[in-house]
Amino acid sequence: MTPDPDSILNRAARELRDAPEEPRWVDISSSIISKVRATTRRTWPVDASYPTSPVGRESDTLHVSDQVVRRAILRALAGVHGSQPTDISLYLDDKTCTGISIAVVGAYGSDLQAVGNDLARIAIGVVADTLGVALVRSDVDVRVDDIEV
Missing domain, CATH: 3.30.300.30 (ANL, C-terminal domain)
Known part of the structure; x- marks a missing residue:
């Protein structure tokens, strides 16, 4: 039996809403963005x-x-x-x-x-x-x- 995709998405959304907020999120997100920007991009x-x-x-x-x-x-x-x-x-x-x-x-x-x-x-x-x-x-x-x- 395959699980209902809507129930999986609803559960994931509920868990994200209920998860405690990371107090250093701004610092963490800035770090992640800078690392993504530092990765190479394929160009033509x-x-x-x-x-x-x-x-x-x-x-x-x-x-x-x-x-x-x-x-x-x-x-x-x-x-x-x-x-x-x-x-x-x-x-x-x-x-x-x-x-x-x-x-x-x-x-x-x-x-x-x-x-x-x-x-x-x-x-x-x-x-x-x-x-x-x-x-x-x-x-x-x-x-x-x-x-x-």
């Missing part, structure tokens, strides 16, 4: 071009970590029109960036179409600055996952 190299290539060196290659590109986009988009990015992904063809997917939490009452277009425009600029890749609006998917009131 993305082709980029040098902003200024000396004559004769056009064939040199430059790779930028996808984490660097995604973090730059995140920083540029944070708080624009009250929205908050929750997920940023790069569309890659081998190692070439061909587009971006952005998920955001939008602000209630915003013109979400206009906000999406502004976010896409900003992300296109970041990719151009970071990778030297020229994307267009149709290369960027902006998805509103939630609305914040």
Whole structure:
């Protein structure tokens, strides 16, 4: 006989509620977060071009970590029109960036179409600055996952 999953979840929730609170939780959680941040992350190299290539060196290659590109986009988009990015992904063809997917939490009452277009425009600029890749609006998917009131 298989136990009912709901009863297992209810029991776990009850035990967590009834457990005594750890007085040093803030210190412990900070320690855990710092250790998680210190762990290595797997990154993917993305082709980029040098902003200024000396004559004769056009064939040199430059790779930028996808984490660097995604973090730059995140920083540029944070708080624009009250929205908050929750997920940023790069569309890659081998190692070439061909587009971006952005998920955001939008602000209630915003013109979400206009906000999406502004976010896409900003992300296109970041990719151009970071990778030297020229994307267009149709290369960027902006998805509103939630609305914040």
